[in-house]
Amino acid sequence: MSNIFPNPESDGPSGGWGSLKSIARIFGDTRPPAGVLEALARQNKPGGVMCVSCAWPKPANYHPFEFCENGAKATLSDLTSARCTPDFWCRHTVAELREWKDYDLEQTGRLTHPLRYDAGTDRYVEVSWKEAFESIGKTLRTLPRESVVFYSSGHAGLEASYLYALLARTYGNNNLPQSSNMCHETTSVGLKKVIGSPVGTIVWEDLEKADAFFFFGQNPGSNSPRFLHPLQEAKKRGAKIVTFNPVVEQGLVSFVNPQSPMDMLTGHETQISDEYLQVRAGGDIAAILGLCKVVIEADDAAVRSGHARVLDVAFIENHTVGLDSFVDLVRSTTWDKIEQESGLTEAAIRRAGEIYIQSERVIGVYGMGLTQHSQGSLNVAMVVNLLLLRGNIGREGAGCCPVRGHSNVQGQRTVGIAEKTKLIPMDKLKALFDFDPPTEDGTTIVDAVKGLLAGQIKAFICLGGNLLRAVPDQNAMEQSWAAQDLTVVVSTKLNRSHLFPGKTAFILPCLSRFERDEQATGPQAVSTEDSFSHISGSLGKRQPASEHLKSELAIVAEIAKAAVPPNPRLRWDDWTADYSIVRDLIEKTYPEDFKQYNQRLFQPGGFYRGNPAHERVWKTDTNMAMFTTPEQLNALAFEDAPGRYRLITMRSNDQFNTTIYGYSDRFRGIEGTRDVVLMSDEDIRTAGLREGQVVTLVGDFDDGVRRELRGLKVTAHNLPSGTIGAYYPEANVLVAIDHHDEQSKTPASKAVPVRIEV
Incomplete structure (x- = not known):
């Protein structure tokens, strides 16, 4: 299906008055103190604070208000006037x-x-920081080193993240899984294999020069709304936008710019997508192969007629390997097979393919709709195949653009939070800190969950996040989590991960990025890395929510002092006193990425740490960019069967990751509830159901375990037949821990096999 305008479920375009009303509602809910507007005004600007929500880049030439609806919600949530004090636990x-x-x-x-x-009262009780650190250190020192996991969400800055990785390694393991294990690890593994870089290849200037954007499984309207500004500018200059997504996402349909007085007064909408193709969940491989087929057929015709080639022959010959095998498969694959697997018509794919051919410079954009599949890495490789055919990587206005979902999820990997030892300069760590780093690879999230279920993991230290709510197999995970000897969660707010405490359990409250971080040498700045590999500093100025809060870095350092043997090279107190010393260490460890780190901390737009693939330097096994020949045309690890559906776990407009801000998903027309299962009218009729009927979703993964989610109202929605939707994280109970991408072990949450029970 294509050209779906407008979205029938939405109550209006993305942006516009709907966005301002949503922010106003959250403002009323959180009742932030005076000064919150000043905090928003400083957001994503030099010398200000980088958003704690998504990792969308910060332009050097910024708008007067450089924040979006969801960024504002995250800020208001951080700066809420509500307090969860020890008295809360008396009630x-x-x-x-x-x-x-x-x-x-x-x-x-x-x-x-x-x-x-306190197990005796089943309540949390106030504890001194000294007692907390002493108890944590005492327990950690008694546990087998391989039984402890150091998890981090994408929130903590580069400085705290670097020390956190150092803590784990000086403690004795590389058990450093991170939230990217559950979302974009597929990018890190998939892109690394085929172009030699684990991250996207474009920079901000490429957005301004692209002739076309091809979107795959990414929703800027809810997940990265500031992306809509360059997309609107692209449309004004005549660029084309083509979207492949099972769900009609309003941000890729139409947009009213809240920063344009004329747009707001007139209600003028910018149509975003020129073609919108509702691919089946898991059908992107076939859809992209169809695009490639259009390109190759056009090139074959050009060769026969003696016209200019459609393929970028010089680029392919000088920079790639593997084309012949891929082209043979494309030519031999029939359109009937492509239509069957993608759920799209040949005509629709051909229209999109012609746009690709006619566009000199193309950016391929994708999100978790591509990465969270059993063949997610192959999905990523197929996007690269499409771009390589016409030389659309490593030149102006073109490239690969995975959109990361958390503010520093990419940067934490850059500075050492990684379970794979080959990614870490262990020799430099040994020289800098005079210790022998562990040589065995650590655990991924999938392996850590399996270790928990098997009773092999004894302790989890969590630097932020809501891990217990974010992982698959939640019910089994909750039981095993509470059986651990130690659980420690560094948090700003209460979440479900706190509610299954281990035998010894602590909640350690930390500063928000917006709050003043005063240490011995004065106020401290922290830094983050965005999706375009740019590093930006943040300087919080708001009054801390409590005098008892510590910074993430200070908490990491105190745990390290309690758990790691003394070493004169491990200057935890000095590093806490002055974060610039930590940045110097990061520069010494990664000199190519962080040259003149402290001097460039507040450079407008951030400073670029570089990307070899952006320069057409391919750090792959062949030293060339690699075409991939797929062995299957869908991204699934299961077959279709009568009564089996492909479930997409989805986020609403009123949430960020596992944080739920409210019950208004205005882009999908769902208000007041999250307990829904979205289905096409055709699927509702075929299943003998009726809209509003309450049903149970049951996992259909073949491992003998019953997984169910009860109390969902059948809700008609514009989806391809056989594809249904339910909200994340509630639907995580239906995802088996063994249902993941083959290469990266990222949970396959965008095509979960399920059945419906009445």
């Missing part, structure tokens, strides 16, 4: 709170004191 037990919704936990507000779980 509520942990068992009681397990019945609360994620939204209700979020509304309790900022944590104010370090807390220890």
Whole structure:
């Protein structure tokens, strides 16, 4: 299906008054203190604070208001006036709170004191920082080193992240899984294999020069709304936008720019997508192969007629390997097979393919709709195949653009939070800190969950995040999580991960990025890396929510002092006192990426750490960019069967990752609830259901385990037949831990086999 305008479920375009109303509602819910507008005004600007939401880049030439709807919600949430004090636990037990919704936990507000779980009363109680660190260190020193996991979300800055990785390695393992294990690890593994770079290849200037954008499984309207500004500018100059997505996402249909007085007064909408193709969940490989078929057929015709080639022959000959095998497969694959696997018509794919051919410079954009599949790495490789055919990597206005979902999820990998030892300059760590780093690879999230279920993992230290809510097999995970000897979660707010405490358990409250971080040498700045590999500094100025909060870096350093043997090279106190010393260490460890780190910290737009593939330097096994010949035309690890659906786990407009801000998904027309299953009218009729009927989704993964999600209302939605949707993280209970990408082990949450029970 193509050219779907407007989205029938939406109550209006992305941006516009709907965005401002949504921000106003969150403003009323959070009741932030005076000064929040000043914080928003400084957001994503030099000397200000980089957004704690997504990792979309910060332009050097910024707007007066350089924040989006979801960025504003994240800021208001951080700066809420609500407080979750120790008194809260006098009124509520942990068992009681397990019945609360994620939204209700979020509304309790900022944590104010370090807390220890008291099993006798089933409550958390206030504890001193000294007692907390001593207890954590004592337990860690007694545990087998391989049984402890150091997890991090994408929130903590580069400085704290570098020390966190150092903590794990000086403790004795590389068990450093990170939130990218559950979203874009497929990018890190897939792109690295075929172009030699684990991250996207474009920079901001490429957005301004592209002739076309091809979107695959990415939703800028909810997940990276500031992307809509360069897309609107691209449309004004005549660029084309083609979208492949099972769901009609309003941000890729139409946009009213909230920063344009004329747009706001007139309601003028910019149509974003020129072609919108609703591919089946898991059908992107076939769809992209169809695009490639259009290109290759056009090139074959050009050769026969003696016209200019459609393929970039010089680029292919000088920079790539593997074309012949791929072309043979493309030529031999029939359109009937492509239509069957993609759910798209040949005519629709041909229209999109002609746009690709006619566009000199193309950017391929993708998100978790591509990465979270059993063949997610192959999905990524197929995007690269398409771009390589016409030389659309490593030149102006073209390239590969994975859009990361958390503010520093990419940067944490850059500075050493990685379980794979080959990614870490261990020799430099040994020279800098005079210790022998562990040589065995650490655990991924999938392996850590399996270790928990098997009783092999004894402790989890979590630097941010809501891991227990984000992982597959939640029910089994919750039981195993509570059986650990130690659980430690560094947090700003209460979440479900706190409600299954280990035998010894602590909640350690930390500063928000917006808050003043005063250390011995004065106020401290932290830095993050965006999706375009640019590093930017943040300097918080707001009054901390509590005098008892510590920074993430200070907490990491104190745990290290308690758990790691003394070493004169490990200057944890000095590093806490002055974060610039940590940045010097990062520069010494990664000199090519962080040259003159401290001097460039507040450079407008951030400083670029570089990307070899951007320069057409291919650090692959062949030293060339590699075409990939797919062995299957869908991204699934299961067959279709009667009564089996492909479930997409989805995020609403009113959430960020596992954080739920409210119950308004205005782009999909769903208000007041998250307990829905979205289905096409055709699927509702065929299944003998009726809209509004309450059903149960049951996992259909072939491992003998019953997984179910009850109480969902059947809701008609514009989806391809056989593809249904439900909200993340609630639907994670249906995802088996063994259902993941083959290469990266990223959970395959965008095509989960399920059945419907009445």
